[in-house]
Amino acid sequence: MSHNLxxxxxxxxxxxxxxxxxxxxxxxxxxxxxxDEQNRVHxxxxxxxxxxxxxxxxxxxxxxxxxxxxQRLCGICPVSHHLAAAxxxxxxxxxxxxxxxxxxxxxxxxxxxxxxxxxxxxxHLASPDLxxxxxxxxxxxxxIGVIASxxxxxxxxxxxRKYGQExxxxxxxxxxxxxxxxxxxxxxxxxxxxxxxxxxxIAQVVAWSQAAVKLSRDFFTSSxxxxxxxxxxxxxxxxxGAGGDLELYDGGLxxxxxxxxxxxxxxxxxxxxxxxxxxxxxxxxMKFPFIIGKGAExxxxxxxxxARLNICDxxxxxxxEAERQAFRAAAGGGLQQATLAYHxxxxxxxxxxxxxxxxxxxxxxxxxxxxxxxxxxxxEGVGVxxxxxxxxxxxxxxxxxxxxxxxxxxxxxTNNNQAMNEAVRQVAARYLDGRKLTEGLLNHIxxxxxxxxxxxxxxxHALGRMPLEVSLLAADGEPxxxxxxxxxxxxxxxxx
Amino acid sequence: MSPDSNRTFFLDGQEIPFxxxxxxxxxxxxxxxxxxxLCHNPDYEPHSSCRLCTVIVNGRPFASCTQPAVAGQMVxxxxxxxxxxxxxxxxxxxxxxxxxxxxxxxxxxxKLQATAYHLGLQDNHYPQFFPRRELDASHADIILDxxxxxxxxLCVRISRDxxxxxxxxxxxxxxxTVIVVDSASGLLKDSRVTVExxxxxxxxxxxxxxxxxxxxxxxxxxxxxxxxxxxxxVRRFQAREALxxx
Numbered sequence: 232m233s234h235n236l237x238x239x240x241x242x243x244x245x246x247x248x249x250x251x252x253x254x255x256x257x258x259x260x261x262x263x264x265x266x267d268e269q270n271r272v273h274x275x276x277x278x279x280x281x282x283x284x285x286x287x288x289x290x291x292x293x294x295x296x297x298x299x300x301x302q303r304l305c306g307i308c309p310v311s312h313h314l315a316a317a318x319x320x321x322x323x324x325x326x327x328x329x330x331x332x333x334x335x336x337x338x339x340x341x342x343x344x345x346x347x348x349x350x351x352x353x354x355h356l357a358s359p360d361l362x363x364x365x366x367x368x369x370x371x372x373x374x375i376g377v378i379a380s381x382x383x384x385x386x387x388x389x390x391x392r393k394y395g396q397e398x399x400x401x402x403x404x405x406x407x408x409x410x411x412x413x414x415x416x417x418x419x420x421x422x423x424x425x426x427x428x429x430x431x432x433i434a435q436v437v438a439w440s441q442a443a444v445k446l447s448r449d450f451f452t453s454s455x456x457x458x459x460x461x462x463x464x465x466x467x468x469x470x471x472g473a474g475g476d477l478e479l480y481d482g483g484l485x486x487x488x489x490x491x492x493x494x495x496x497x498x499x500x501x502x503x504x505x506x507x508x509x510x511x512x513x514x515x516x517m518k519f520p521f522i523i524g525k526g527a528e529x530x531x532x533x534x535x536x537x538a539r540l541n542i543c544d545x546x547x548x549x550x551x552e553a554e555r556q557a558f559r560a561a562a563g564g565g566l567q568q569a570t571l572a573y574h575x576x577x578x579x580x581x582x583x584x585x586x587x588x589x590x591x592x593x594x595x596x597x598x599x600x601x602x603x604x605x606x607x608x609x610x611e612g613v614g615v616x617x618x619x620x621x622x623x624x625x626x627x628x629x630x631x632x633x634x635x636x637x638x639x640x641x642x643x644x645t646n647n648n649q650a651m652n653e654a655v656r657q658v659a660a661r662y663l664d665g666r667k668l669t670e671g672l673l674n675h676i677x678x679x680x681x682x683x684x685x686x687x688x689x690x691x692h693a694l695g696r697m698p699l700e701v702s703l704l705a706a707d708g709e710p711x712x713x714x715x716x717x718x719x720x721x722x723x724x725x726x727x
Numbered sequence: 728m729s730p731d732s733n734r735t736f737f738l739d740g741q742e743i744p745f746x747x748x749x750x751x752x753x754x755x756x757x758x759x760x761x762x763x764x765l766c767h768n769p770d771y772e773p774h775s776s777c778r779l780c781t782v783i784v785n786g787r788p789f790a791s792c793t794q795p796a797v798a799g800q801m802v803x804x805x806x807x808x809x810x811x812x813x814x815x816x817x818x819x820x821x822x823x824x825x826x827x828x829x830x831x832x833x834x835x836x837x838k839l840q841a842t843a844y845h846l847g848l849q850d851n852h853y854p855q856f857f858p859r860r861e862l863d864a865s866h867a868d869i870i871l872d873x874x875x876x877x878x879x880x881l882c883v884r885i886s887r888d889x890x891x892x893x894x895x896x897x898x899x900x901x902x903x904t905v906i907v908v909d910s911a912s913g914l915l916k917d918s919r920v921t922v923e924x925x926x927x928x929x930x931x932x933x934x935x936x937x938x939x940x941x942x943x944x945x946x947x948x949x950x951x952x953x954x955x956x957x958x959x960x961v962r963r964f965q966a967r968e969a970l971x972x973x
Binding site for chain 2 (some may be wrong): 252291292293295296300303341403405408409410411413416437631633634
């Protein structure tokens with residue numbers, strides 16, 4: 232692992248190269264690389280430079296607002312935040328088990344979200360690298376270049392995303408930031424005409440998804456480069472169905488170590504904080520989660536499509552299951568650890584989402600009107616879903632007046648924070664070290680980050696928990712004073 | 728009673744009939760002409776405090792909700808100057824409070840939001856005040872979110888004049904004005920308010936809400952999803968007129 236590139240011993244003596252902003256990702260981040268005179272890499276960090284703070288400003292709001300409020304975290308995966316919050320709020324009204332129509336509508340909504348987000352990432356954000364090469368001419372390496380050279384493929388990407396957005400629109404009233412989930416259920420069923428409309432397009436969506444899986448598989452298996460690029464052993468974590476199925480909406484938590492051994496399995500996600508803790512580092516607004524039992528150094532993990540296909544035993548839809556088996560076979564019996572395998576895994580999930588939508592559209596429960604259930608009230612709720620980018624935790628505590636007092640969000644991208652840093656360090660050490668830097672080489676760093684499909688704007692909420700150091704220096708650089716705030720918010724003034 | 732054919736005035740050049748005692752606002756709405764308004768609910772006595780319904784009568788500004796219609800008067804409402812004034816007033820309401828439409832359960836059924844759309848608001852123009860106002864969620868069935876209050880006083884008037892409870896009042900001056908609750912603790916839970924009170928049914932914004940109803944109405948079926956505020960208000964006003972005046 233590349234931990235030794237996190238902090239250089241003598242940063243002041245090194246040359247600093249900055250990639251800012253990291254392009255073709257959601258949100259704003261930057262990468263800093265510290266190099267010596269021989270271009271040897273001494274430090275690489277992925278910094279998240281924007282700050283959102285939703286955990287703080289949810290406080291003081293009534294709990295029923297939260298699922299609608301928190302979806303504004305993101306314009307790409309608002310449904311994931313809406314549903315994770317809704318599941319937490321379900322617990323507050325004693326409705327952890329929903330009526331069949333409500334649960335199926337939520338699952339359909341979530342599959343629509345998965346389909347549109349994965350299509351967006353693969354076709355719009357990642358495909359320029361994969362089609363033209365990581366160091367191809369920068370003027371062409373973008374979605375406009377894809378449209379010019381592969382118009383049919385680009386159009387498929389647009390139409391796949393459109394279909395997912397249409398699923399979302401029919402259920403929530405809008406393609407982005409609608410309303411659907413209520414405490415303990417949903418606010419409307421689908422109409423027959425809406426189901427018929429969606430049925431009309433799903434066969435083509437499944438076919439295009441199959442083609443996308445083939446494209447991503449061919450890309451990954453056509454060169455040994457893919458298997459080596461940004462490849463490192465890590466733990467993997469995600470939700471899992473009761474039978475070990477790939478599960479995106481509701482299940483237990485499973486974590487495997489790099490060798491595939493079980494760290495924990497079928498854990499009730501409401502107890503997530505007995506298994507996962509978050510570390511704060513002074514140089515990023517994004518927290519660093521880790522598995523408590525393995526400690527901060529060894530306990531970091533990966534989430535998202537790669538992790539989900541690594542941890543599951545099967546996929547419940549046949550076409551995606553066949554692709555999963557090919558995916559796992561390519562890893563030679565162990566876990567797939569290659570960063571670029573995320574693209575392949577992501578497309579297998581997109582195919583699964585398309586098949587699952589096709590199956591759900593035949594279910595008459597989607598038209599059912601028994602949409603809301605309630606039980607015994609509670610003052611604390613946890614909701615977890617598998618968002619497109621990985622496991623998403625929402626945790627709320629309310630008071631007797633229904634007002635949120637405390638919120639904790641561990642967003643998918645946050646779970647991958649250390650993994651993305653490992654990936655960029657590994658790529659920097661392998662491809663940049665000692666070489667004259669070019670735009671194409673620097674794009675290798677971005678390719679590694681992009682594979683995780685990070686949503687940086689979703690992921691930064693640790694208001695008041697950022698450790699800070701403020702130094703007062705004399706004109707000649709002599710330190711005069713130092714004020715330090717710890718991650719717990721305590722102020723101290725170390726003796727200089 | 729139908730309008731007397733001899734009683735008409737001119738609103739933006741259109742001849743508007745009216746009944747004896749009718750306001751300019753009521754006569755206009757009866758005739759199908761919308762005048763933007765926030766503090767006035769035609770089911771209750773007018774108050775003329777929001778000034779959004781200001782019109783120019785014979786060259787002078789008046790609140791149309793309390794200005795009696797007079798035969799032959801020349802009234803202007805839909806002018807560039809008045810539209811600009813109404814936009815400004817509405818922008819000031821947005822910056823005075825904390826109005827976050829994206830997460831507000833009243834969104835789609837809120838008069839302030841719908842009026843902003845009607846007036847073509849593109850932004851708030853003025854710097855936000857970001858006032859610190861207290862949320863009162865103490866009552867089992869009712870929530871008072873002062874962040875969203877536009878101080879129209881409708882709840883104060885209805886609680887006093889219709890419910891006869893005087894649950895709500897205003898205190899403070901200028902930008903420090905807030906709604907207060909008549910109870911020893913100052914909290915709704917200790918007041919005489921109940922969910923049946925008319926005062927809690929007619930808040931034009933999301934300041935007074937019944938708990939347990941949030942987001943029940945899907946997008947597409949909310950009040951102003953179906954038709955814009957001008958058409959919705961005129962249609963409801965005319966239906967009410969048809970009931971009370973045949």
